[in-house]
Amino acid sequence: MIVLYWICAVVLVLSAIGVVASRQPVHSVVGLIVNFAALAVLFLTLNAEFLAMIQIIIYAGAILVLFLFVIALLTVSSEPIERGRGKLEFQSGPSVAAGLVALALMAVGVRVAWSQSIKPPPPDFGSVSTFGVQLLTTHLFAFEVTAFVLLVAIVGVVLMAGRKELRF
Amino acid sequence: MSPLLELVIIVAIKSAILIFIVVTSFAYLMLAERKVLAWFQLRVGPTWCGPWGLMQPAADAVKLVMKEDLTPSTADPIIYKLAPALAAFTALLAYAVIPFGTLPDGRPIAIANPNAGVLYLLAVGSIGVYGIALGGWASQSKWPLLGAIRSTAQMISYELAMGLAVVGVLLVAGTTNLAQIVSGQSAHHVWYVIPQFIGFLIYAITATAETNRAPFDLPEAETELVAGFHTEYSSLRFGTFFVAEYINMITVSAIATLLFLGGGDGPFAGALPWLTVVWFLAKVALLLFVFIWMRATLPRLRYDRLMAFGWKVLLPVAVLNLIVTAAIVAFVR
Numbered sequence: 001m002i003v004l005y006w007i008c009a010v011v012l013v014l015s016a017i018g019v020v021a022s023r024q025p026v027h028s029v030v031g032l033i034v035n036f037a038a039l040a041v042l043f044l045t046l047n048a049e050f051l052a053m054i055q056i057i058i059y060a061g062a063i064l065v066l067f068l069f070v071i072a073l074l075t076v077s078s079e080p081i082e083r084g085r086g087k088l089e090f091q092s093g094p095s096v097a098a099g100l101v102a103l104a105l106m107a108v109g110v111r112v113a114w115s116q117s118i119k120p121p122p123p124d125f126g127s128v129s130t131f132g133v134q135l136l137t138t139h140l141f142a143f144e145v146t147a148f149v150l151l152v153a154i155v156g157v158v159l160m161a162g163r164k165e166l167r168f
Numbered sequence: 169m170s171p172l173l174e175l176v177i178i179v180a181i182k183s184a185i186l187i188f189i190v191v192t193s194f195a196y197l198m199l200a201e202r203k204v205l206a207w208f209q210l211r212v213g214p215t216w217c218g219p220w221g222l223m224q225p226a227a228d229a230v231k232l233v234m235k236e237d238l239t240p241s242t243a244d245p246i247i248y249k250l251a252p253a254l255a256a257f258t259a260l261l262a263y264a265v266i267p268f269g270t271l272p273d274g275r276p277i278a279i280a281n282p283n284a285g286v287l288y289l290l291a292v293g294s295i296g297v298y299g300i301a302l303g304g305w306a307s308q309s310k311w312p313l314l315g316a317i318r319s320t321a322q323m324i325s326y327e328l329a330m331g332l333a334v335v336g337v338l339l340v341a342g343t344t345n346l347a348q349i350v351s352g353q354s355a356h357h358v359w360y361v362i363p364q365f366i367g368f369l370i371y372a373i374t375a376t377a378e379t380n381r382a383p384f385d386l387p388e389a390e391t392e393l394v395a396g397f398h399t400e401y402s403s404l405r406f407g408t409f410f411v412a413e414y415i416n417m418i419t420v421s422a423i424a425t426l427l428f429l430g431g432g433d434g435p436f437a438g439a440l441p442w443l444t445v446v447w448f449l450a451k452v453a454l455l456l457f458v459f460i461w462m463r464a465t466l467p468r469l470r471y472d473r474l475m476a477f478g479w480k481v482l483l484p485v486a487v488l489n490l491i492v493t494a495a496i497v498a499f500v501r
Contacts, residue, residue: 003172026247026305033298053287057331061294062324065301069320072305072313128284128344 001045008045011038025071029064036060048126182279186263194414195225201460208464229407237403240307247306252401252408255299259415261292266422267347269432269444276347277445285346286338289423290331293378297323299412300380304397315396318386318471322377325478330374332486336367336493337427350431354438359430366489368428370482375420377478380413382463386471421455422448429455 011034018031036059043052124130135143199214199221206213214221239248265285267276275281282288297320304316337360341349353359361368377384388396398409425431429451432444469477 024244026244026302030247030250030302033295049282049284050287053284053291056291057287057294061291062327065294065297065320065324068298068301068305069317069324072301072316072320128287 004041004045008038008042011035012042025074026068029068029071032064032067033060036064046126047121050126050128050131179279183264186279187260190260190263190415190418191411193418194411195229197414197418197456198228198410199224200456201463204457204460205464208461232407233404235403237405238400240309240400242308243400244306244308247302249405251299251303251306252405252412254302255296255412256408256415258292258296258299259412259419262289262419262423265289265346266419266426267350267431269448270347270350270437270441272441274351276350278347281345281347283343283345286334286344286349286427289346290334293330293420294323294327296378296416299409300397303401303409307397307400309400311393311395311399312397315388315393315399318393319380319397322380322384322386322474322478325475326374326377326482329370329478329482329486330378332483332490333364333367333370333374334427336364336490339490339493339497340364346426350426350433353430354433357430357433359428359433361428364428364489364493366485367493368424370486370489371424371428373482375424376459376462377474379416379420381417381459383466383468384474385468386474391468417456417459418452421452421459424455425451 015031015035015038019028019035022028022031036055040052040055040060043049043055202224203213203221214224217223217227239245264279265282265288267278267281269277271277300319301316304312304314304319307313337349338344340360340363341352343349343352349360380386380388386392386396388398393399398406401409425448432448434443434447434450437443437447
């Protein structure tokens with residue numbers, strides 16, 4: 001498991017750097033596919049098989065396909081759209097600050113994780129049935145609220161896309 | 169030897185054998201398609217290479233390898249070379265969990281038997297579009313791009329209905345483990361095609377669309393797009409796309425057999441466990457014949473009708489099927 005973890009960790013970091021650093025949007029999408037795949041394997045090593053599969057189905061299989069669809073339509077030429085540097089320079093300060101906050105949060109998380117004794121998870125932890133039961137009992141409120149937020153988004157999209165027909 | 173290394177070596181050997189079997193069956197599926205299509209059109213098909221044309225796949229392979237491998241000067245070199253490999257890789261991933269039959273002690277014959285097996289199949293099916301989409305984009309010319317965009321839109325439209333049809337089976341079976349779904353069908357000899365007949369029809373239609381087979385082969389419609397997403401590809405890279413398409417065809421036939429047609433269940437399979445493999449392969453072969461039959465019979469859909477059919481007919485029917493199934497399952501239990 002620890003071998004798998006380090007392989008995934010290296011792939012995750014390298015692909016994430018690739019997503020940010022590549023000048024060609026489609027290369028970023030490919031980097032993100034690799035990133036999601038490695039993340040799914042990492043979930044699998046943590047016994048979260050349902051989460052791993054949903055990660056691939058929803059993020060790699062649906063959302064990223066739509067990203068690629070739009071990017072492929074917009075960047076028909078393989079030339080990168082933006083040239084030259086300097087436009088984003090004023091963001092270096094805030095991004096360093098955000099990085100420091102993220103590091104601090106990580107340090108707190110690692111400290112908490114280390115201070116507690118590590119209990120092995122129950123044998124059916126992360127399985128499809130356990131996940132489903134938890135989602136529809138313990139976390140029902142959060143689940144329903146998320147569904148409602150998504151419904152609002154769908155109604156909004158329908159309204160914006162169909163505005164011409166609604167004008168009367 | 170550490171247990172991890174041992175596990176890795178065993179899985180690698182199993183995978184190598186399986187890949188060899190799948191690729192060989194691809195070669196003869198291609199020959200079978202040419203033969204069957206020829207019979208439908210009152211021709212004889214390939215007869216020159218070996219007896220009854222049986223060496224034709226080898227001849228085709230040699231021809232493809234010997235051809236010049238062209239890369240368009242405007243193409244994105246990395247993605248252009250990556251795309252066919254990605255297509256073949258995602259096509260082969262599904263075979264990690266497909267149980268080909270049952271051993272005498274009741275264990276499935278498969279590389280892995282995860283609890284979320286059905287979800288895994290849905291996951292690798294949903295990433296199968298990247299090979300086509302990236303290949304079409306990387307070619308940097310008009311027809312491949314149109315083919316890639318058609319393929320992506322088609323995939324997104326039909327994937328939802330396919331997922332809902334599969335969930336119908338999961339509700340009836342009460343599990344997401346492929347081996348348990350198969351044993352649930354063979355226990356009472358009631359294949360899920362009977363309680364889930366609408367689901368089976370939806371799965372069959374969406375599977376044809378997802379594998380880009382006629383009458384849904386719009387991403388490579390030769391009358392409109394030359395050869396669609398693989399117009400610029402030649403030699404072995406074209407061959408890889410070709411392999412991926414046919415392996416996907418075998419995959420969806422195998423999944424339909426497992427989910428709806430009882431997997432390895434059949435006469436005498438309970439007494440002789442090795443017969444489960446024979447029944448499984450026979451059912452897959454029958455479904456593959458139906459694929460070829462459809463290609464020989466049905467004309468290609470118009471693109472707007474394909475989209476309208478997916479969103480306005482298949483998706484509502486699939487949702488209705490799921491609601492009715494859920495209500496019945498909740499009532500019976």
